[in-house]
Amino acid sequence: MPPGMASEEAAYKVVLQCRYNINTFTEHDWTWTPEPFDPLAKEIRVYKMDGVRPYGILLKKVNHNAEPNLTGVWICDDNEHNVQDAGTYFVSQFGEKVFWFGRQYKAPWNFANVSYGTISRNDRKLPILWGDLPLGHNRLFGRLILEISPDYQIMVKGNGSDKIFGGTHFRRVPNQHLDKFEVDANMKWSTTTNDMSGCWKGNDGTKYAIGTCQNQIYxxxxxxxxxxxxxxxxxxxxxxxxxxxGDIMSAQERFHGEIECQLQSPYKMIVVNCICGPFFTKELTKIS
Structure with missing residues (x-):
């Protein structure tokens, strides 16, 4: 099934009754070992007088009528400047909420940005706020409106988007690009004393690349x-x-939520409220 196709998974356990006591159901542990060789190793057998065999199986159900989503790896072309494979974008969707981390691939300009937006299912449009991070040289911020194809495999920059965004057409690519998810944590911006932009570290060891523009933070x-x-x-x-x-799809498990932080100084902020979702960092300190 192509990435992003609509699917839902449900696990089912089929349990047979005990042959001697029809009112009870039993489960038995089974561990396969390569030695000694067992010709029946591919079968789960229960050698108990009060048991039944076989007694259970897990099934997978695929529902093709579920809502498709944008979660996956995407490549962006910039047709306005004739640049193919300009950037790579790691996208996660949670319900209607969409997050991404994007960075330079073959573009002649050096950038790294993040975005957040809420998808409109009715017209398949995704308005987002995006902002550059000090992981790249660019320091731009803006608004983008993406028009999504019916099969959720293509996104196109639509009317109402800021012209400063370097990219016009997004296409989904296989997820093996995740194997290359490595980030150069060296900050590329020069910042002033009261500028929050830069590298921060959480009390849990998480490192943060933060960019700000007016009253927005990314x-x-x-x-x-x-x-x-x-x-x-x-x-x-x-x-x-x-x-x-929201966790981007490099994570094995993905969560999302909303937090409220209190800025104690340009170099320190604390998380005072987890409005929703499990957020592990409680305090952030600027280190560069």
Whole structure:
């Protein structure tokens, strides 16, 4: 099944009654070992007088009528500047919410950005806020409206989008691109004393690349093992920062939610409220 096709999985267990006591149902552990060789190793057999064989099986159900989604790896072409394979984008969708981390692939400009938006199922449009991170040289921010194909395999930059975004056509590609998910954590921006943009570290070891523009904040968080990463996009109001966040698909398990942070100084913020979702960092400190 191609990535993004609509599917739902449900597990079923078929259990047979005990042959001697029809009112009970039994489950038995079974462990296969390669030695000594057992010609029946591919079968689960229960050698008990009060048991039945076979007694259970797991089935997988695929529902082709489920809603498709955008989760996956995408490549963006910039037809306005005749650049193919300009950037690679790691996209995660949770219900109607969509997050991505994008970075330079073959584009002549160096960039890394994140975005957050809410998809409209009725007209298959995705308006998003996007912002560059100090992981790349570009420092741009804006709004983008993407028009999604009926099969959710193509996205096209639509009317109402900022012209500064370098990309016009997105296409889904196989997920083996995830094997190349590595991030150069060296900051590329020069920042001032009161500028929150830069590299931050959480009390749980997660490293954050943060970019800001006016009252908007954008970040990419990567844990110490480089196995889990998430995108955050939010709004700064005084010393309160409200952030929508979502794990991008490099993570084995994916969560999303909303948090409220309190900015104690340009170098320190604490998470004061997990509005929804399991967020593990409780305190962030700027390190560069």
């Amino acid at each position: 970040w990419l968080g990567i844990d110490e093992t480089n196995r889990r990463s998430h995108v955050g996009v939010g709004t700064i109001s005084g010393n309160i920062i409200t952030v929508n966040w």
